[in-house]
Structures are given as structure tokens and as C-alpha cells.
Amino acid sequence: MKTMKSFFFPKCPVKIVLLPGLLFITASLAAQPVTIPIVTDNHAIVLQTDKSNLLHTVYFGKPLADPGEYEVVSAGNNFNDDNSGIYDAAYTPSGTWNLSEPAMQVTHADGNQSLELKYLRHDILHIDSNSSLTTIILKDPLYAFQVSLCYKVWKKENVIEQWAEVQHAEKGSVILRKYASANLYFTNKDFYLTTYNSGWAREMQPGETKLLPGLRSVDSKLGTRAMLLQSSNFILSFGKPAAENEGAVMIGQLAWPGNFKLDFEIDSYRNLRVIAGVNPYESAYTLPANQVFKTPSLIYALSNSGTGEASRGLHNWARKYRVLDGEGERLTLLNNWEATYFNFDENKLKGLFKGARELGVDMFLLDDGWFGNKHPRNGDTAGLGDWQENVKKLPSGIGYLVSEAKKEGLKFGIWLEPEMVNPKSELYEKHLDWVIRQPLRPEKYFRNQLVLDLANPEVQNFVFGIVDNLFTKNPQLAFIKWDCNAVIYNAYSPYLQKKGLPQSHLNVEYVKGLYNVLQRIRARYPMVPMMLCSGGGGRGDYELLKYFTEFWPSDDTDPIERIYQQWDYSYFFPAIVTDNHVTDWGRQPLKFRIDVASMGKLGFDIVTSNLSATDRAFAQSAVQNYHTFKDIVWHGDQYRLVNPHESDISALMFVSKDKKRAIMFNYLVNSRYKITATVTPVVLKGLDPDKHYTVKEINLYPGSTSAVSDTRVYSGDFLMKIGYNPNVTLQRTSVVLQADAVE
Structure with a gap:
């Protein structure tokens, strides 16, 4: 051009x-x-x-x-x-x-x-x-x-x-x-x-x-x-x-x-x-x-x-x-954050690998707490900025974990927050001039941390070097979760002061410095998947998504709340870029939580060994099902059918581009006593009116039977005018339906 x-x-x-x-x-x-x-x-x-x-x-x-x-x-x-x-x-x-x-x-x-x-x-x-x-x-x-x-x-x-x-x-x-x-x-x-x-x-x-x-x-x-x-x-x-x-x-x-x-x-x-x-x-x-x-x-x-x-x-x-690799694939994963928080060692992590393999996910993601020695990262008050493996927790290093995960058939990813620093860190002690802070005023912390001055090319080199060193030492690393938890208080750039530039440049030059780092990372590692995280939805835009494959919508993983959040994010983002994790948040059963998380890029943040045998069997089956329909969720056309802000249920569906397959998610979002949620059918969208479809329920919990008949054939015209009743009730709070065109 x-x-x-x-x-x-x-x-x-x-x-x-x-x-x-x-x-x-x-x-x-x-x-x-x-x-x-x-x-x-x-x-x-x-x-x-x-x-x-x-x-x-x-x-x-x-x-x-x-x-x-x-x-x-x-x-x-x-x-x-x-x-x-x-x-x-x-x-x-x-x-x-x-x-x-x-x-x-x-x-x-x-x-x-x-x-x-x-x-x-x-x-x-x-x-x-x-x-x-x-x-x-x-x-x-x-x-x-x-x-x-x-x-x-x-x-x-x-x-x-x-x-x-x-x-x-x-x-x-x-x-x-x-x-x-x-x-x-x-x-x-x-x-x-x-x-x-x-x-x-x-x-x-x-x-x-x-x-x-x-x-x-x-x-x-x-x-x-x-x-x-x-x-x-x-x-x-x-x-x-x-x-x-x-x-x-x-x-x-x-x-x-x-x-x-x-x-x-x-x-x-x-x-x-x-x-x-x-x-x-x-x-x-x-x-x-x-x-x-x-x-x-x-x-x-x-x-x-x-x-x-x-x-x-x-x-x-x-x-x-x-979006980076927007028409490509994504990795399902098990994260250790809510399973261990900062309290882990090599053996505990290896024990989680087995659970990830049993679930059938693609990758294990090691979250916060793996670094810092003089100031160990045993909580969020220290260590941020000192990106060396903590020798007490990980004496064999990241490379050992990568190889151990591979033995279980898993890829290995890692968490970073490279734009930030704890005052209790070697980085802060050695490079105070790299920190955004007013030198004459008391420091104000957000989550016990401060922001590094990315207007400074030296800081840009440092941040790039964190990622580059990890991949140089561990070339089989498969994923980066890039976090950013703090806002900027006491905005002041020592670098801009040194260069005689106005401090009012900081808000722009910080972002330009971030772009520069990400461009360098992508020049050297063009296709490594990276999650954009920022304490939840603090970041998520189409300029950063040139460099990231996905983003973390919210730290709130309560499945009821996620139904609403994922609905509202869906106006702006395709499902392939939203990371949805199954956790222990909320009071809903495991089936409900997995069904909700399946409306995007599926992940888990649970202790699989704590699952009952029946829950474990369901999770394994649900992951297998997910692998059969994830392409429709990631690359198909999305139709919002019943708005949870306006109804007792939520219904949303994805349709393949050739209109031969569709996945429909239905949830009860109001659990008032004796509520009857789906009195009338839900009208489907996006099908071919001239095709004929079978409809069946998937992701059934072990031992349960479906209230949905899968033997009848419906025209697309019928399903998009009359609809189909998923029979969501207080006993059936989450129903996933699959429609297949009859050839």
C-alpha cells in the first residue's frame, strides 16, 4: 500500500x-x-x-x-x-x-x-x-x-x-x-x-x-x-x-x-x-x-x-x-490462583498438573507469587518488580515446571505484572528514578504498589527484558497473563523532568511506551497467546488487542454476575477474546458454572481434587463437549435472545457461519420461590429458514435425564418464528441446547 x-x-x-x-x-x-x-x-x-x-x-x-x-x-x-x-x-x-x-x-x-x-x-x-x-x-x-x-x-x-x-x-x-x-x-x-x-x-x-x-x-x-x-x-x-x-x-x-x-x-x-x-x-x-x-x-x-x-x-x-489471531484457536487452562493464592511450592503445583490433565484442558497457568528472593512474593506487599524465581518455592526454576507440565500433556503459562513495582523490592531500592511518584509528597499506593515510568526508554527496555528473558530461558512457555492492577497517583515522571519535557506529557507517553514494549514483544514472539488482565476489566480495547489474544473481563467469577457481564461485553467483543473461568465463587452448582464459562474461552480456577466423583465426571464430559462446539462460540455469529436485565432467564446462542450448527445457552437468573421461568418458547435467531434441525440438550449432569426431546425435526423457519422452550426451572437452572441441520 x-x-x-x-x-x-x-x-x-x-x-x-x-x-x-x-x-x-x-x-x-x-x-x-x-x-x-x-x-x-x-x-x-x-x-x-x-x-x-x-x-x-x-x-x-x-x-x-x-x-x-x-x-x-x-x-x-x-x-x-x-x-x-x-x-x-x-x-x-x-x-x-x-x-x-x-x-x-x-x-x-x-x-x-x-x-x-x-x-x-x-x-x-x-x-x-x-x-x-x-x-x-x-x-x-x-x-x-x-x-x-x-x-x-x-x-x-x-x-x-x-x-x-x-x-x-x-x-x-x-x-x-x-x-x-x-x-x-x-x-x-x-x-x-x-x-x-x-x-x-x-x-x-x-x-x-x-x-x-x-x-x-x-x-x-x-x-x-x-x-x-x-x-x-x-x-x-x-x-x-x-x-x-x-x-x-x-x-x-x-x-x-x-x-x-x-x-x-x-x-x-x-x-x-x-x-x-x-x-x-x-x-x-x-x-x-x-x-x-x-x-x-x-x-x-x-x-x-x-x-x-x-x-x-x-x-x-x-x-x-x-484481534491478534482472531480467527485462530485458544487454549483452555487451569489456573492456580484461587486454588493456592501465594501459598504454593513445586510439589503443590505438580499436584495440580494432574488435575488439569484429568479435566482435559490444554494448559496450566502459574499465577502471582512465583518470584522475589530478598523480598519474597508471599503476599501483595512485596517482591513486585523482582522477576527471578523464588528459590524456596521453586528451587528447580520455571523450566522444571514447564517440563513437568509437558509430561502430563500440558502446556505451561505464567503471570506477570511488569508495569508495576512494590516499594518493598530490589527494583524500587535500585531504581527509584524509574517510579512514577511525587518526590516531595508521601507515596500513595494502590494494592501496595506503584507504577513504573514507561515514558522512560530504560523502563521500556526493562519491561521488554522481563518477557524476553523468560522466553530465552524457557522457550516452551506457551502463554502470558499480563496484569496491571494499580492506577497512577502523584503523577510525576523523573524521566520527563530530566529531559526538560512537560509533566503533562506523561499520560500520553506512558501509553506510547507501553505500545513500544508490546510491538517489540510481538516482533520477537509474534504468536504467543497473551491475556490482557487489569484487576478484571480495567483494560480491554481494540488497540491493545492488536497485541493480545484475549482479556479478563472481571475478577467477579460468580456465574450469575458473569451472565450479566458477559452479556454486556458481548455488544463490543466476540466471545473468543473473553476469558471465562470456573471458580468456587457463587452458590450455583458446578454444571451452572461450567455452562456459563463455556460462552467464551473456557478456563478453570479450582482444586480438582476437591470435586466429588460425580462433579469430576461431569467436568470431564463438559470439557469434551466444549471442544466439539468451541469453534462455533469463537468464530460463529452471536445472537442475544432473552436479556437477563429484563427477564427471569437469559438466553444467548451462537450459530456457525454455514448455519448448520448452533449452540444455545439458557439460564435462570431469578430464583424466587415457585418461579416458572420459560412459560413460552424462546425464539431462536440466525438459522436458515429452509433448513431442518434437530435439537438436543448437552452438558447433562450424570444421572439426570433431559426434559428436551431430541427426536423431532423442526424447520429453521419454525424455530425462528415460534421458537423452542428450553424448560428452564428451579430444578433445571442451566440448559445448553445444540441444534444440528439435517442433511
Whole structure:
């Protein structure tokens, strides 16, 4: 794919140049309006210049049959009264005649804080038959300052990735005070916003509100683990509340693991402005001349048929284009954390290997507590940062455990938290200058730890070296669980101070440093599976998932709570990236817990020797079943059938791409006395109406019989109109059904 450098052009007449795969257009200030459609198969966003060469958003909706008619869409708009004329700006500047919430605020090299952005040109690069990149260059007419608005489109999936690139040629540095990734505008009159409040072990708590005049903001100022309290995921619905199978919706995410801000503003016309990007809070960025600053991406999926269609498009895009090995396989595992916590040695771990083999999983994962000697990691108060095996716990080293696991037919993975340090550690004692802390103030700890300064290249080398040394010494290591538990208190970078750079760079440079480490790891170890963990759902975004195969949604593994959390995560992520572990949390039986965990990437965090003989037999059978249908869960199309937030049951299904097989999960989520949960059938989705299917219950507990008959054949049409009753009751709280097409 060819790329072009950006230059500053004087006024010029309209000019069109065709290059291989590239349409290049420029226009003068006096030219006719330039119309730029950003179009997917089912949606269109149309941008257009006015007589002053300002760029506006003039349409959001279904694509027109005749693309030429996009040029006259704006004729019906009348936003010309004073400041409201800039409400629909494609990227709103600050400091001139605009008084609305800006997308960009700057201080020029001469100290002036005004900014005007006018259309200069745009490029359309056709990457392949499904994807294209439109780049629109806006320039200040008085300053050598420009912003490139970038829209990458995947037509079939109806997904758009949007970001901005900022550069200048002023005589000195420019301070970027606000630098949004996207500035969107919608003219539908009623808007409903779903956002997700969080906290430890209560991630992804949804709340939908009708947006009223004024500004609604969702943001994070935590530095790391940024989604601990608020999520950068959101759902916008237009005209009415979000529905699964009808209505215009946008499912969006700011793909950025640092501080973010999402602004939703209803203007005086009751239209909606959306501005999303890095949180400008303590993040002013000094940009030297002739350097490019790239903002994070806002990624969104569009649908005219509800959230189900939008999320399936996003899932297909994620697996094919974004998530590391998104169309590949995943490892089932047994983790030792809840079985041992910090209290283990070689013999205890080897005893767990046998249980993992008996379960039939692929891998054993060694969690926290394996390192530190001067300050042993026997709890969360010490040792973090000293990444050498603890000689008392593991006298034979990690390599010995890798080989012992292999004897049991298991792969071996390991836990790391390389961005963090305990004050009680050799690393802290030797490299205090590597720690984010205010040198004159008392240290403030989160989980008894502090954050390392990843703005510092030396720290980046150290973090990369942790992973590299482990794989150099143990090349058969098969998995990394990468944790990040602390937020940033007392933000101060000794490295930035030493380099004479503003401390306001830290929130950006930390993330850039993390990306640099991950890029180096993937250059050397391109396909080793890695789980993104952050005390649960503190991290999970589509920029980090370029480097990770999966993420840990929550430390709350109570299966009832996980039904809700996995439901809400499913709007944004395909099941292949969500790690679901069977633990001893909750009061539900083992069958219920395994069934819930099977709706993603299955894992276990239990002491298998404590299981009864019947539970052990069921677990073994359920893992075998999982291996027969996991491909449908990981790579099939997901349909949310019965919402647990609105019903006594939850029902969700996955359908293979060829529509020959489907797996349907049904759960009782309300255990009130004498409740009858499924009075009527559950209507299925995603099948072929012309095919015929058998339906049978799987994952039956030993000694039980199914209330479901597997001898009758149903048409797909019947199952998607009348449905099928899984007979969920107080005695049958978890029912897994498998539908198979009859050839």
C-alpha cells in the first residue's frame, strides 16, 4: 500500500489526480462545495464544504441509491444563525468564532490560541474490495498548522475506524491542549446513550438515558487501568431506546488504555454532537515542528437493524482485522490462583498438573507469587518488580515446571505484572528514578504498589527484558497473563523532568511506551497467546488487542454476575477474546458454572481434587463437549435472545457461519420461590429458514435425564418464528441446547 507525505499547499483550483488505488482531490476557497461520502454497505456519513471551505457533517443514515445525490443533501439544512452554524463542523476548532465544545484547542508557537480549520484536500485510498481509507486535510489559513481526519472503512462489516493526525511547520512548538479523535454530528431528534459504570468486581454495569440539552461526559483520569470506574465503550441509538433487532444504532469504543473523554452534547437544535478522544485533563502536549501526532482511534459499528446486527459486524471485523489471531484457536487452562493464592511450592503445583490433565484442558497457568528472593512474593506487599524465581518455592526454576507440565500433556503459562513495582523490592531500592511518584509528597499506593515510568526508554527496555528473558530461558512457555492492577497517583515522571519535557506529557507517553514494549514483544514472539488482565476489566480495547489474544473481563467469577457481564461485553467483543473461568465463587452448582464459562474461552480456577466423583465426571464430559462446539462460540455469529436485565432467564446462542450448527445457552437468573421461568418458547435467531434441525440438550449432569426431546425435526423457519422452550426451572437452572441441520 502506497502512502503519501503531507504538505502545505497554497490556494489552487480544483484538481483531480488518479494514482493506483488512490483518488486525490484538491479545491480552492472559491470552488464548488466538495462532498465526501464515508459509506459502508448499510450506512453513510456525508461531509461537505461550504462557501467558506469549512467542512460540515451533512448526513448520517442509510446509503443513497444514487451517490450523486449526496451533493444536494445539505440543501435542506439551515444552520446559519450565529454560532449554531458551526454545530455540525466535522472537526470543531477553538478560539475563533466557535463557542461550542471544541474538538481541538491549541496554543501556537507565537502564543496565539485561535484556530481555524478549512478544507484543503482529501485522498481516498482503496485498500482492497472491502476496505478503504479516506484522509481529509484541514488547514489553518493563517498558520502552518493542519489536521488530517482519517476514516478507515470496512464496508461489509459496517465498521469505521476514525482518528486524527496533527502536524505543523510553525517557528517553534505548538501546545495541543485538546486533540479529539473524532467529532460526529447527528440530526435525528431523539438520542439514547448507554454507558457502563464499573468498579472492582462489578464491571460493565449498563445505564441507558435519553440525552437532554446540554453536555454529558464520560471520562477517566486514572492513568492506567483506565476503565476501572467508567468504560470507553458506549451504545448510541437514534429515535428510540436501543433494541436488539430494530432501529438505528452505533456501537462505539475509544481504543485507548489511558485517560479518555467522551462528550455527548445536545445542541440548541436538539441535534447531537459527539467528541471523543484523549482526556485533555493534565494532558497538554507540546508538538515540535514537522512531527506528526496521531490520536487514538474511535471505532464504531453501525446498523439500521438494532444492536444485534451492529455487534455481529463488530465481532466479524475484530476477528478478521484487529484481534491478534482472531480467527485462530485458544487454549483452555487451569489456573492456580484461587486454588493456592501465594501459598504454593513445586510439589503443590505438580499436584495440580494432574488435575488439569484429568479435566482435559490444554494448559496450566502459574499465577502471582512465583518470584522475589530478598523480598519474597508471599503476599501483595512485596517482591513486585523482582522477576527471578523464588528459590524456596521453586528451587528447580520455571523450566522444571514447564517440563513437568509437558509430561502430563500440558502446556505451561505464567503471570506477570511488569508495569508495576512494590516499594518493598530490589527494583524500587535500585531504581527509584524509574517510579512514577511525587518526590516531595508521601507515596500513595494502590494494592501496595506503584507504577513504573514507561515514558522512560530504560523502563521500556526493562519491561521488554522481563518477557524476553523468560522466553530465552524457557522457550516452551506457551502463554502470558499480563496484569496491571494499580492506577497512577502523584503523577510525576523523573524521566520527563530530566529531559526538560512537560509533566503533562506523561499520560500520553506512558501509553506510547507501553505500545513500544508490546510491538517489540510481538516482533520477537509474534504468536504467543497473551491475556490482557487489569484487576478484571480495567483494560480491554481494540488497540491493545492488536497485541493480545484475549482479556479478563472481571475478577467477579460468580456465574450469575458473569451472565450479566458477559452479556454486556458481548455488544463490543466476540466471545473468543473473553476469558471465562470456573471458580468456587457463587452458590450455583458446578454444571451452572461450567455452562456459563463455556460462552467464551473456557478456563478453570479450582482444586480438582476437591470435586466429588460425580462433579469430576461431569467436568470431564463438559470439557469434551466444549471442544466439539468451541469453534462455533469463537468464530460463529452471536445472537442475544432473552436479556437477563429484563427477564427471569437469559438466553444467548451462537450459530456457525454455514448455519448448520448452533449452540444455545439458557439460564435462570431469578430464583424466587415457585418461579416458572420459560412459560413460552424462546425464539431462536440466525438459522436458515429452509433448513431442518434437530435439537438436543448437552452438558447433562450424570444421572439426570433431559426434559428436551431430541427426536423431532423442526424447520429453521419454525424455530425462528415460534421458537423452542428450553424448560428452564428451579430444578433445571442451566440448559445448553445444540441444534444440528439435517442433511
